[in-house]
Every structure is written in C-alpha cells, then in structure tokens.
Amino acid sequence: MEPTTNHSHKSLKYFLICLLFLGFLVLIENLQNFIPRSSIPKVLLPTSQLFTVLKKGAVYSLLAVSLNLLNGFTGLFSLGQAGFMLLGAYTYAIFTVPAAKKDAVYYLFGGSAIKFSFQDLFGMIFGTTGAGGVVSLILGVLLALILAGFVAAFFAWLIGAVVLRFTSDYLAIATLGFAEIIRAIFQWQTLGPVTNGANMIKSFPTFSSFNITNASGKVILRLSTVIPFIVSIACIVFIVLLINSSYGRAFKAIREDEIAAEAMGINLAKHKRLSFCISSFFAGVGGALFAMYAANAQAKVFTSTMTYEILLIVVIGGIGSVSGSVLATFLYVASSEWWLRFLDEKVTFATAASTGRISFIIGFALVVVAGAWLLVRRENRKPETKLYKKALLLLVALLLIGWISIFTASGQTTLPLLRNGFRMVVFSVVIMIVVLFFRNGMFGDKELPAMIAQLKKKRSTKTHEESEA
Numbered sequence: 134m135e136p137t138t139n140h141s142h143k144s145l146k147y148f149l150i151c152l153l154f155l156g157f158l159v160l161i162e163n164l165q166n167f168i169p170r171s172s173i174p175k176v177l178l179p180t181s182q183l184f185t186v187l188k189k190g191a192v193y194s195l196l197a198v199s200l201n202l203l204n205g206f207t208g209l210f211s212l213g214q215a216g217f218m219l220l221g222a223y224t225y226a227i228f229t230v231p232a233a234k235k236d237a238v239y240y241l242f243g244g245s246a247i248k249f250s251f252q253d254l255f256g257m258i259f260g261t262t263g264a265g266g267v268v269s270l271i272l273g274v275l276l277a278l279i280l281a282g283f284v285a286a287f288f289a290w291l292i293g294a295v296v297l298r299f300t301s302d303y304l305a306i307a308t309l310g311f312a313e314i315i316r317a318i319f320q321w322q323t324l325g326p327v328t329n330g331a332n333m334i335k336s337f338p339t340f341s342s343f344n345i346t347n348a349s350g351k352v353i354l355r356l357s358t359v360i361p362f363i364v365s366i367a368c369i370v371f372i373v374l375l376i377n378s379s380y381g382r383a384f385k386a387i388r389e390d391e392i393a394a395e396a397m398g399i400n401l402a403k404h405k406r407l408s409f410c411i412s413s414f415f416a417g418v419g420g421a422l423f424a425m426y427a428a429n430a431q432a433k434v435f436t437s438t439m440t441y442e443i444l445l446i447v448v449i450g451g452i453g454s455v456s457g458s459v460l461a462t463f464l465y466v467a468s469s470e471w472w473l474r475f476l477d478e479k480v481t482f483a484t485a486a487s488t489g490r491i492s493f494i495i496g497f498a499l500v501v502v503a504g505a506w507l508l509v510r511r512e513n514r515k516p517e518t519k520l521y522k523k524a525l526l527l528l529v530a531l532l533l534i535g536w537i538s539i540f541t542a543s544g545q546t547t548l549p550l551l552r553n554g555f556r557m558v559v560f561s562v563v564i565m566i567v568v569l570f571f572r573n574g575m576f577g578d579k580e581l582p583a584m585i586a587q588l589k590k591k592r593s594t595k596t597h598e599e600s601e602a
Contacts, residue, residue: 151366155359158187162355182471184358188340189470190463191361192422197446197458198369199415204444205453205578206376207408208388209297210305212440214416216312219435220288221281221417223319223328226430229277229337238336239329246326251276252338274338278364278421285417286410288315293406309437319432333431340425361422368415373455375411384408449567451574456581461574469560476556485544493548497537505530508570522569529566 162184164173176183196214203209227245230238232253235245252273259265259272296307318324320331328334340357347353375381383404386394395401424430442465450461482490508526540549567575576584 155362155366158359158362159354159356162358166353179355182474186463186467186471187358188361188426190466191365192419192426193443193446193466194459194462195365195368195415195422196419196443197450197462198372198455199412199419200443201447201450201452201455201458202372202376202384202415203408203412204447205451206381206388207384207405209405209409210301211308211409211412212305212437212444213308213312213413214443215435215437215440216308216315217285217289217413217416218420218423218439219312219315219319219432220285221420222424222430222435223334223432224281224284224417225277225421226334226337226424227327228280229273230334231336234336238334239326241330241332242325244326245329250337270338270342274342278418281421282414282417285420286414289410289413290406293409297402297405297409309440312435312437312440316432316435328432331432333429335429337430338425339428341428361426364418364422368418369455369459372411372415376455380404380407445564447574449564449571449574451576451578453578454574454576454580457574457576457579460576460581468563469556473556473560476551476559477553479551480548482546485546487546490546494537494541498534501530501533501537508566511570525569526566529562 161177162179164177165179170178175181196218200211200214203211227247229250229252230245231250232248235248235250239245250273252269255269255272256266259268261269292308292311296304296311299307319328321328322330324330340360343356343360344352345354345356376384383394383399386397386399387401387404391401420435427434446461446465447458449465450457450459482493484490505526509523512522536549
C-alpha cells in the first residue's frame with residue numbers, strides 16, 4: 134500500500150503545481166485588471182513578447198515531446214513531424230471556420246466544399262450566445278483538436294506499414310519525403326475547395342477567441358496564454374503515463390536492442406507502428422495548436438526547417454528526457470524570438486560615458502567570463518577532458534572580450550556588427566557551443582524530478598558526513 138500512497142501523493146503534488154502555474158499565468162496576463170496600466174512593467178503587458186514566447190513555447194513543447202517519444206524513447210529516427218503538423222493544422226482549420234465566413238475565406242474557389250463547422254453544429258444544440266456560445270466554442274475546438282490528431286495518426290498508420298520497415302537514415306529520408314509530398318498536395322489548386330490551394334485558411338477560433346469580453350466587446354479576462362498550456366500539459370501527461378506503462382517499457386527495449394526485445398516476446402512491428410501513430414497523433418494536435426497560435430493555416434509554412442527546429446530542441450534538451458524537451462523548448466523559443474532580438478537592430482547610446490553603455494560593457498564582459506569559467510569547470514570534472522573543447526571555448530571568449538575591448542577603447546556610441554540577420558548568426562554559434570559541451574543534451578535521458586531528488590540526496594549525505602566528522 135505504501136508505494137501506491139506515495140505515488141498518489143506525488144500525482145496530487147504535480148497536479149497542484151500545474152494548477153498553481155496555470156493560475157499564475159492567468160494572473161500575470163490580467164494584471165491590468167487589478168493594477169493601473171501605467172504601473173505595470175512593459176514586459177508584463179498583454180502585448181509583450183513574453184506572452185508570445187509562452188504561447189509558442191507551449192505549442193512547441195508538445196511537438197518536441199511527441200518527437201522525443203518516437204526518436205528518444207523508441208529509437209526511430211523520423212523527420213516527418215512537419216507533415217503531420219500540416220495535417221493537423223488543416224484538419225482543425227477546415228472544420229472550425231464558421232459557415233458564415235467560408236465564402237469569404239474560399240472566395241477564389243466559389244466557397245468551401247465543407248459547408249459546416251463543428252462550432253456551428255454545437256451551436257444548434259447549445260446556442261451561439263452567452264453560456265451556450267462558450268460551450269459550443271469549447272466543444273467545437275476540442276473535437277477539432279482530437280480529429281486533427283486522429284487524421285495525422287491515420288496517415289501515420291497508412292505509411293507506417295511501408296516506412297517502418299526501414300531503419301535509421303532510410304526511415305528519416307522516407308518520412309521527410311512524405312512530409313514534402315503532403316505539403317505539395319495541400320497546395321494543389323484542384324483541392325482548393327477543401328484546402329484553399331496555396332492560400333491561407335483563416336477566420337477560425339484562435340487562442341484569443343477564449344478571452345472573455347463584456348457586452349461592448351471589451352476584454353475583461355484574458356485566457357489566450359493559458360489555453361495552449363492546458364492542452365499541452367494534458368497531452369504531455371498522457372505521453373508520460375504511456376512512457377511509464379508496459380508499452381513505454383517495450384518502446385525502450387526496442388530502442389536498446391531490437392533483437393533482444395523480440396526475443397523477450399515484444400512484437401516489433403506492432404509497437405513501432407503504435408509509437409509512430411501516437412507520436413503523429415500529438416504532432417497533429419500540435420499542428421492544430423500552431424494554427425491557432427499563428428491565426429492561419431498555410432502549407433508553405435510547414436517545411437523541413439520546422440522539423441529540424443523541433444529535432445534540435447529534442448537534442449538540446451536530451452534524447453529520452455521529457456522535462457529536458459520542455460525546458461529546452463522555452464529556452465530555444467525565448468532566445469530566438471525575444472532575448473536576442475536586439476541583435477537585429479542598431480543600438481546607439483547617448484554618449485560614450487552614458488550609464489547604459491557602461492552597464493552593457495560590464496554586463497557583457499561578466500557574462501562571457503562567467504560562461505567560459507562554468508563550461509571549463511564542467512569539462513574539468515569529466516574523467517576524460519577534451520583539450521580542443523577548452524581551446525575552442527577560450528578562443529571564442531577571447532574574441533568576444535577583444536570585440537568589447539575595442540568598442541570600449543574606441544569611444545563609439547553605436548554597437549558594431551548589429552544589423553538585420555545578426556541575431557541568427559549569434560544564435561547558431563550559441564547552439565553549436567551547447568551541443569559541443571552537452572553531447573547528451575542538458576538532461577541526457579534523466580528527468581528533472583529525479584535530478585532534484587538526486588541532488589537533495591547528495592546534499593543530505595554530505596551534511597550527514599560533516600556532522601559525523
């Protein structure tokens with residue numbers, strides 16, 4: 134009974150943590166309802182880049198975890214994520230555009246071949262205004278999200294019989310080819326009455342549709358940030374439960390050694406296809422969420438670059454780590470979309486002796502020195518230290534210190550090199566350093582709760598030894 138009780142206590146603790154986190158999101162997004170807008174920091178305003186990062190991070194977290202289920206826990210190297218996202222995004226968009234707006238959206242094709250939307254169908258039962266309208270919206274969106282996942286899973290089941298016979302690089306090439314074929318088909322003008330051809334589909338419910346407004350249309354409670362988190366958390370919890378089940382253990386056995394797994398009685402074809410379909414299901418749901426985030430669905434967006442982005446997040450977080458994928462997602466999105474955004478614009482200080490210029494110089498130098506010291510210290514702890522890593526790191530640190538020293542000595546007020554596109558150059562260098570020094574990702578195949586428990590155990594052991602001494 135004791136293990137069951139402990140498991141229940143842990144589940145309750147995580148549930149309460151999720152509730153508190155979701156409540157905190159609602160609170161910070163609606164601060165202007167309690168505090169004068171002029172007193173709120175710009176970063177906490179609803180139009181801030183912070184909330185854009187949170188929404189995109191929630192969507193990409195689900196996509197990264199779904200890909201990790203296949204690549205990290207089952208050992209199947211797939212590059213078809215963008216294709217399944219496209220299927221999910223279009224399924225959601227096609228079945229949620231209100232019937233009254235379909236003619237305007239599909240004007241080039243004389244209207245849509247799908248004459249209804251799920252929200253309209255539920256509106257006939259519960260009504261379209263007041264509480265009935267809210268119920269119709271929630272049920273319509275929920276059904277569309279589930280259908281988006283099933284459509285993606287259905288196509289995964291169809292192609293799985295063929296592509297899952299391949300291994301390693303061949304499977305990656307086959308799934309990548311599938312994604313490109315799907316993208317081309319959905320832009321085919323003949324399918325315009327359904328997919329709107331190469332044009333985008335819009336006017337469907339987005340995250341902002343869940344904001345609560347008064348009679349005059351003014352937003353009184355913003356829920357646009359918490360909605361993607363609710364859906365993503367629910368999906369990720371399901372994936373975690375699956376990983377910890379007997380099916381998850383079978384996936385891991387296949388990843389470690391297919392021959393040994395088959396000898397133990399695991400049906401390889403069945404479990405590979407199951408993992409492939411489940412991963413694709415959540416990729417489809419993630420694609421629908423991405424369409425809600427972008428407020429449109431267009432095939433040309435779902436390129437192989439999107440798959441590489443998600444794969445990069447999985448590698449950075451740790452192949453085989455769910456919490457690593459989630460944390461890496463928010464770091465990746467925040468860095469690419471927010472923190473490094475200033476590198477794309479020229480920065481000019483008032484004078485050479487201005488407080489802003491001096492603060493930037495000191496802060497930049499401290500970050501470079503501290504980062505280099507921490508990475509070198511980490512390398513020294515390893516049993517086999519690679520000298521070339523240290524040399525490369527010191528070279529980069531010296532170049533950065535040299536750059537800031539020249540800027541300081543010259544007395545310039547405009548930062549050199551900053552221009553449109555420089556952000557991605559710096560971002561690429563940062564990713565290369567991270568991958569070089571964290572070969573197994575930030576978390577490896579470990580989970581954050583286990584790492585925290587291990588750290589606490591080490592500290593308690595150290596404290597006990599010191600007390601005995």
